Amino acid sequence: MHSVVAALVGLAGGVCVLLTVVSAVKTVVVPRASPVLITRVVFVAMRGLFAAVLWRSRDFRSKDRVMALYAPFSLLMLPVVWLVLVVGGYTAAFWSLGVRPWPEAFLESGSSLLTLGFRPPTDTITALLTFSEAVIGLGLLALLVSYLPSIYASYSRRELMVTALDSQAGSPPSAAELLEREARIDGIGELDTFWQEWARWFADIAETHTSTPSLVYFRSPQPDRSWVTAAGAVLDAAALVASTLDAPKQPSADLCIRSGYLALRNIGDFFVMPYDPDPAPDDPISITRAEYDAVCLRIAEAGGRLKPDRDQSWRDFAGWRVNYDAVLLRFASLCMAAPALWSSDRAVPFSRAPVTRRRARSRL
Template sequence: MVNVIAAVAGVLVLVVVWSSVLRTVLIPRRTSSRMARWTVRIAAAGGTAIARRLPRRACEAVMDFCAPVSLMLMMIGWLVGLGVGFSLLAVAAGVAFDSDAIIRFFELKLEGAAGALAVFAAVSVIVMIAIFLAHVVRFVDAYSRRERLVVRLAAQASQVPDGDKVLADYLRSGSRDNLDNHFAEWAAWLSDIHNSHANYPGLVYHRSAGELWWPQAALIVMDAAALVDAVAPKWAPPHTRVLLDSGTACLQQLAARMGIVIPEMTVSLHGREECSFGDTVQLTTAAGLPGERDPYRAWAAFQDTRVRYAPYAVMIESRLLCQPDLRKSEDEYPSYL
């Protein structure tokens, strides 16, 4: 009876472990295994709690390790699961857990069912390590895709209000179709972030390569699209709404995965506290944007769209400790809410 129970328990443990592995690495969908999510939460919670109490440089050093540590915890969890599962099967096969038997088990020197089980365990470990390395390669590739546009945008903008200048530059230097191409590229970028960061939760906490962070970059490009949609809705290129919809879904759902809750609001000044909307309208219309709405109606339309994404981007920045003034807890930032 003990052998039967041990065999059933071992098989169940192995099924759960391999289900977690396959769901995390090989099943393409906007989700991930519980192992991937919980290891990220543990690493992020521990890293953030420590980093908040450290100077800026030390804070960055601690936060740099959140994503790598979450990956290592996930791998360790899988290996421990394999160890438990095969240990239970070894008990069912009659392997005595003394030092000599354990050494012969790992040296693949046992015979019969125990020997076959040892070979199967070794093959499973090798296959799992190979799958994990493939997962790391995909993780790094997704990170590179995210940072590629951020680095390019950083040459034009470093703060949220700079999005007005970026939009004005595009309006002066190109046609409506050219602006639509930029909006399409940004929409595809945000959709890729949405998909990859849902599949690989650790990517959310992986630090940016430069001074501009991906939530800030998302806020800049979405503000540009929201301005076009608010000031000239009939003239707006086709991908304007695509960019806004994909970006809103990305930020809202990633914020929800991080446990961020934003109360309902009617005005969002996040990052634009010192930016006059009248000056923004004047700058963009002078650059070639048709003024189909007066500034008051445009302001209302702009805010109706912005409250759906800007607060989420800022609170994600706060959770990631992106800026020195965002290192305190979210409860100390009522202005953001």
């Protein structure tokens, strides 16, 4: 009976180590969005700790300073949790091989993982366990060391465009301010390169923020900036150009919208965000007709030419916005983005509610 218990304990320890290694590989090495229980638990637990601190913060800037530490701290907690689980798993394995009592097995495991060598193995099997644990410990740390430069390279590319948007769309950014400024310099018809650059940006975040989902939580260097509000401002501006402004047709603006809402949906799928993948053009959106008309008035006063049929323009705009409205607002809540027009100023509380995925309707 005792040997059966020892075998079961050893098996449980081996499973714990295996699951930990698989978790680390999926988190760091596998280049696609792979839900990982250990990683999710760490980030959710850290979010709870930071939420407990946030209740003392009254203004947004104080909250931003606190949340700026959330993603880095959560990321650095991952290897700590991995190493703790490996130590626990190998402690069970050493105990099952006769290293008794439990404190002795723990010391044997800790000595092996940290390659301290103050607990020499007593036989060949124990030596093999010692060597394997040392290799796993070094491997996990090496994975993290190689992981960090990749994360910050992706973060730097993302934030370069977010920062550049300041000069055109303000801080926090808005489609109204972007098109106002372009109208004043008669530049609305010259935005083709702008839409192409942002279409590539959306494609980039679709890849990096699904293969490395922790990037979603990394905040911009300035409190008034956010990748979420930048995405919303660009998409709304493109939707206004495609639907409302009386300017030469800009196919790149339409493609930018498609690239944007597909990127947001792809990232949202990892977080199990609810949205309708095939919305009807007349489905409700979070923006009211009065808000739309107010932005149109701002653009017209700045010199922008609007299409004469405002009712049809509104229907066209809503038909574009409905493709990204729900996901954008949930990301604004998830990331606690700075208040910005038509995005984080009406953020929808984040919740996971899986829905049936169908092929999205394309208006192109």
